Amino acid sequence: MELSLIRSLMDKEFYDEHRGAKCPDRLFSKDVRKIKQSIDKAMERYSRSVTPDEIEALFMTANPTFTTAQKAVYSGLFNRVKKEQAMGTDVAQEVLSKLFQQVIGEDIANLGFDYVNGDRSSLEPLRSLLEKYGDDFTPNLNIEWDDIDMDTLLEKNDLEARWSFNIPTLTRVIEGINAGHLIEVGARPNTGKTSFHASLIASPSGFAHQGANCIILCNEESAHRVGARYLTAATGMTMQEIRKNPSRARDLYAPVKERIKIKDATGRDMSWVESVCKSYKPDLVLLDMGDKFATTGGFARVDEALKANAIYARQIAKQHECAMFYMSQLSADAEGRIELNQSMMEGSRTGKAAEADLMILIAKNPTTTVEGQEEDTERHINIVKNKLTGWHGRVKCNLEYRTARYVL
Numbered sequence: 001m002e003l004s005l006i007r008s009l010m011d012k013e014f015y016d017e018h019r020g021a022k023c024p025d026r027l028f029s030k031d032v033r034k035i036k037q038s039i040d041k042a043m044e045r046y047s048r049s050v051t052p053d054e055i056e057a058l059f060m061t062a063n064p065t066f067t068t069a070q071k072a073v074y075s076g077l078f079n080r081v082k083k084e085q086a087m088g089t090d091v092a093q094e095v096l097s098k099l100f101q102q103v104i105g106e107d108i109a110n111l112g113f114d115y116v117n118g119d120r121s122s123l124e125p126l127r128s129l130l131e132k133y134g135d136d137f138t139p140n141l142n143i144e145w146d147d148i149d150m151d152t153l154l155e156k157n158d159l160e161a162r163w164s165f166n167i168p169t170l171t172r173v174i175e176g177i178n179a180g181h182l183i184e185v186g187a188r189p190n191t192g193k194t195s196f197h198a199s200l201i202a203s204p205s206g207f208a209h210q211g212a213n214c215i216i217l218c219n220e221e222s223a224h225r226v227g228a229r230y231l232t233a234a235t236g237m238t239m240q241e242i243r244k245n246p247s248r249a250r251d252l253y254a255p256v257k258e259r260i261k262i263k264d265a266t267g268r269d270m271s272w273v274e275s276v277c278k279s280y281k282p283d284l285v286l287l288d289m290g291d292k293f294a295t296t297g298g299f300a301r302v303d304e305a306l307k308a309n310a311i312y313a314r315q316i317a318k319q320h321e322c323a324m325f326y327m328s329q330l331s332a333d334a335e336g337r338i339e340l341n342q343s344m345m346e347g348s349r350t351g352k353a354a355e356a357d358l359m360i361l362i363a364k365n366p367t368t369t370v371e372g373q374e375e376d377t378e379r380h381i382n383i384v385k386n387k388l389t390g391w392h393g394r395v396k397c398n399l400e401y402r403t404a405r406y407v408l
Contacts, residue, residue, distance in 0.1 A: 002032050007086035009039050012049040019043070031077055035059065045315060052082045057299075057308030064271055064295045071297060161388075163212050163284065163323060166205040167406050169395040170381055174358065174388060179283070179321040181388070182314040182355055184290070186328040186345055187362035188335055192379060193327055194221060195404035196362060197286050198229040201260065203236070203405045208259035212283040212323075217265040217273060219292045226288070227262050229404040238402040269295050270312040277320040287313065290326035291347060307351025314355045328352065336366035338380040339394060359385035379406065 009015050009023070019040075025033045038059045042050045056078040060071070161176030177183060187193045201207045201214050208214055218226045232238060234256040235249045242249040261280070265272070270293045277285060287293055294309035296302065310326065317324035334344040340361040342353040353359060361382040367375075377398045386392055397406050 002028050003081050003084045004086065006032060006035055006039070006081055007052070007084050009036065010050050010052065010055065011086065012043065012047070015039070015043050031073065034074075035077070035081065038062070045318065052078060053304065054311070057304060058311060060297075060299065061270065061295060061308040061312045064269055064297075066297075068297075075300075163207045163210055164205075166200065166203060166207075166209075167381075167397050168408055169397050173383065173391045173393070173395060174386065177323045177358065177388070179323055180318045181357040182310070182317050182324045182326060183358045183360065184310070184326045184328060184345075184352060184356040184385075185360045185362070186330045186334075186340075188330050191362050191364050192399045192401075192406075193362065194226060194229050194288065195233070195399055195401070196406060197288065197325060197327065198226070198233040198404045199406040201284070201286070202230045202234040202256050206233075206256075207284055208234075208256045212259060213281075214260050214284045214286065215276060215280060215282040216260065216262045216286045216288065217268070217276070217293075218262065218288045219264070219266045219268065220289050223262045223264040230256070230260060230262070232402070233404040236403050236405065265293070269293055270309055270316070273313075274316050274320070277316055277322060281320070282322050284323045284325070285316075286325040286327065288327040290328055303348040303351050306348040307354070310348075310352040310355040326352075326356075330361065334361070334363065338363045338365065338382075340380075340382045340384065342384050353385060356385050357387045359383070375401070377401065 006028075009018070023036075025036060028036050035055065038055050039050065042055060042058055056075075059074065059078075060066075063070075066074070162178045164176035165171045165174060185193065185196065187196075197216070199206065201212075201216075216226060216230075228239065231242065231249070231253055235242060235252040237245070237249055237252075261282075263276075273285070273287065273293060276282075290313065291306055291309065293313075294305045296305040299305040299308070313324050313326055316322075329346040330340065330344045331346045334340050340363055342359060343349040344361065345352055361384055363380040363382065365376045365378055365380075377400065379397055379399050380394050381397060382394045383392050397408060399406055
């Protein structure tokens with residue numbers, strides 16, 4: 001019965017009607033109670049109905065220290081939840097009401113027994129329960145309603161981006177990003193993903209120049225190799241030119257360097273990323289590569305683990321009020337193509353995409369490299385998901401390889 005109630009609570013309409021005091025955690029057994037708490041968190045963050053798969057992904061990701069035995073217990077429990085049918089709304093309401101009445105009735109009976117047997121300290125909590133609940137044991141709620149003052153609504157729905165893109169062709173269609181946004185960026189190998197984020201952050205008018213405190217967590221290339229891209233992007237000089245004129249390069253690099261922190265995060269997971277955000281409070285966090293922060297234990301399929309990872313990344317962005325960039329590889333389906341789509345994300349055709357506020361996929365022209373010939377520098381930026389402005393399509397720019405800058 002409690003598993004059917006759990007399925008019913010995954011429906012937002014039912015949950016909203018019975019949340020809080022009407023459905024205390026005590027109604028459920030110990031292990032099921034933890035699942036119910038995950039539903040509470042999901043409803044608070046996403047404000048929509050959720051599926052058992054989504055709750056399982058959130059639950060497993062939030063408990064990375066589970067032993068193999070614990071994972072097996074909860075995986076079995078979630079499998080049972082998935083097989084359960086949600087109760088009809090009327091039946092679920094009646095069952096929940098009866099269970100609630102039993103719990104409150106037991107509390108009142110226990111406090112009354114204690115009082116009769118000389119425990120005078122039980123009188124106040126007994127009186128409080130009797131005052132709080134009427135004859136039908138329906139709680140008298142004291143809700144702190146959300147502020148819908150006009151000024152508040154205008155502030156919370158401000159469409160102006162806090163951090164603007166510095167690639168003109170991109171800025172014309174998407175001005176920029178704000179705290180709480182999850183931006184997924186994908187490309188095939190050797191397309192220029194690292195140069196893309198180095199250019200957005202460190203080159204002229206980039207996020208760092210706008211005052212954003214940026215943290216780059218890399219687990220593919222070493223921190224020093226990534227740092228070198230940021231150095232050339234910030235100065236507009238090649239590494240050879242920097243060695244010849246270090247004084248000029250240092251002057252150009254200094255204002256950017258103060259806003260950027262880079263760390264080799266090989267072997268780290270998303271819970272560590274959250275600790276970094278909590279400790280350093282950045283304006284922008286970039287994960288290169290995002291998928292490598294995923295915890296795969298406890299998931300039957302890789303795509304489930306990657307979806308849970310993206311959900312966690314989005315939670316971090318919202319809770320810690322930072323913009324989150326999630327770099328990703330594209331599958332072989334994207335090779336040699338300039339028009340790309342969400343299904344080309346490697347390892348997760350739909351799961352990761354579902355969490356993104358903005359999805360940018362980068363492509364280069366399908367040219368054949370000839371020895372001695374300069375590689376084609378044109379890049380195609382595909383906007384395949386856009387909850388910020390709604391614009392979808394493809395814009396062009398160029399990659400300056402030697403300085404890691406994306407320009408017109």
